[in-house]
Amino acid sequence: MVCFCFLVDQKRKTRSTKPVAGSCSRCGGGASVADMITSTRFCYVPFYWKSWKAIICTFCGAILKSYR
Numbered sequence: 001m002v003c004f005c006f007l008v009d010q011k012r013k014t015r016s017t018k019p020v021a022g023s024c025s026r027c028g029g030g031a032s033v034a035d036m037i038t039s040t041r042f043c044y045v046p047f048y049w050k051s052w053k054a055i056i057c058t059f060c061g062a063i064l065k066s067y068r
């Protein structure tokens with residue numbers, strides 16, 4: 001089932017961010033707490049959502065820490 005891979009994709013969205021103290025270990029940019037949503041789509045129809053929180057870098061977008 002090779003074609004299966006092309007029918008399923010995941011999108012990560014950031015709903016809101018709030019600056020927090022701390023800096024990115026990769027680029028030294030500012031960190032912020034973000035509400036994230038990951039949606040999994042099958043044939044472009046979303047069928048699964050997961051919301052989670054993470055601390056991300058506002059400059060390079062790296063995920064520094066994630067909460068489940």
Ligand SMILES: [Zn+2]
Pocket residue numbers: 024025026027028029057058059060061062
């Ligand atoms: Zn960074």
